[in-house]
Amino acid sequence: MQNVTLNNGVEMPILGFGVFQIPADETEQVVTEALAAGYRLLDTAASYGNEEAVGRAIKNSGIPREELFVTTKLYVQDGPAEENTKRAFETSLTKLGLDYLDLYLMHQPYGDVYGQWRAMEELNRQGRAKAIGVSNFYPDRLLDLIINNEITPAVNQIETHPFFQRADYQELMREQGVQQQAWGGFAEGKNDLFTNPVLSDIAQRYGKSVGQVVLRWAIQRGVAQIPKSVRPERMAENLAVFDFALTDAEMASIAGLDTGASLFFDHHDPEIVKWLSARRLDS
Numbered sequence: 001m002q003n004v005t006l007n008n009g010v011e012m013p014i015l016g017f018g019v020f021q022i023p024a025d026e027t028e029q030v031v032t033e034a035l036a037a038g039y040r041l042l043d044t045a046a047s048y049g050n051e052e053a054v055g056r057a058i059k060n061s062g063i064p065r066e067e068l069f070v071t072t073k074l075y076v077q078d079g080p081a082e083e084n085t086k087r088a089f090e091t092s093l094t095k096l097g098l099d100y101l102d103l104y105l106m107h108q109p110y111g112d113v114y115g116q117w118r119a120m121e122e123l124n125r126q127g128r129a130k131a132i133g134v135s136n137f138y139p140d141r142l143l144d145l146i147i148n149n150e151i152t153p154a155v156n157q158i159e160t161h162p163f164f165q166r167a168d169y170q171e172l173m174r175e176q177g178v179q180q181q182a183w184g185g186f187a188e189g190k191n192d193l194f195t196n197p198v199l200s201d202i203a204q205r206y207g208k209s210v211g212q213v214v215l216r217w218a219i220q221r222g223v224a225q226i227p228k229s230v231r232p233e234r235m236a237e238n239l240a241v242f243d244f245a246l247t248d249a250e251m252a253s254i255a256g257l258d259t260g261a262s263l264f265f266d267h268h269d270p271e272i273v274k275w276l277s278a279r280r281l282d283s
């Protein structure tokens with residue numbers, strides 16, 4: 001597996017496995033299959049409600065802890081952010097059955113972001129989270145966080161797919177030493193991604209699937225990927241992207257698919273701010 005080196009020297013697989021929208025009662029089985037397929041990076045979140053199931057699959061796999069890269073995410077906290085962030089971290093760790101995380105991400109750019117980040121910095125200094133980062137941060141919020149704090153996020157996990165490529169933003173993150181990691185790397189199939197003619201044409205040339213072309217395109221751009229699938233055949237398919245390479249012309253034709261807009265929602269939209277900020281997790 002190809003790794004990327006994060007800004008603090010931590011090595012992260014460029015391709016991992018995401019578990020968003022996998023029901024908690026199916027997650028243990030799905031993650032067990034993903035680990036058997038060869039995934040070593042698992043991406044979950046407190047808000048996905050399936051950390052315990054991910055933890056059981058990790059434990060039962062018998063894979064040595066140091067061979068795995070586990071990410072979870074802090075949801076927006078009420079009240080005293082530093083104290084609550086540390087508590088939320090311990091809750092996630094307990095649910096996962098782990099004694100450290102490889103990557104802890106702030107899930108949303110809302111709430112007392114500074115207080116949450118200070119607590120995450122402390123967890124990072126203590127070695128309890130080997131790397132810390134953010135998710136869904138747009139350039140203004142990311143730069144503000146970087147400029148006014150000590151530790152620069154190692155990762156920003158953001159919506160990235162052929163219809164919303166974030167190329168300018170990637171340039172800025174590169175300058176700042178922040179690794180881009182895609183969420184919704186397949187746009188969850190929106191906009192007929194899996195039958196897109198440009199992608200299908202390239203896929204046919206290599207005897208690959210559209211999904212593989214999309215993953216390969218991202219990896220060639222240096223964007224980390226965490227595709228989700230509940231089907232073992234697709235888990236394997238999504239890992240088999242290191243035996244071919246797209247040409248500059250093919251990369252350019254995929255660049256032409258960018259619409260510059262989200263297919264999901266805009267974190268600047270006041271209704272989205274209200275919606276995501278109103279949500280609170282039970283623990």
Ligand SMILES: NC(=O)c1ccc[n+]([C@@H]2O[C@H](COP(=O)([O-])OP(=O)(O)OC[C@H]3O[C@@H](n4cnc5c(N)ncnc54)[C@H](OP(=O)(O)O)[C@@H]3O)[C@@H](O)[C@H]2O)c1
Pocket residue numbers: 017018019020021043044107135136157158182183184185186187188189194209211212226227228229230231234237238
């Ligand atoms: N930080 C955030 O705010 C945030 C937001 C969203 C997601 N994420 C993370 O990013 C991960 C990936 O994003 P996502 O789960 O939203 O969507 P995604 O990976 O873009 O798409 C998943 C969808 O694609 C299908 N699929 C997977 N592989 C395929 C293939 N080779 N051919 C055809 N269809 C395929 C899956 O169906 P089957 O399962 O039926 O195969 C599923 O419906 C998540 O699991 C989560 O870890 C983070």
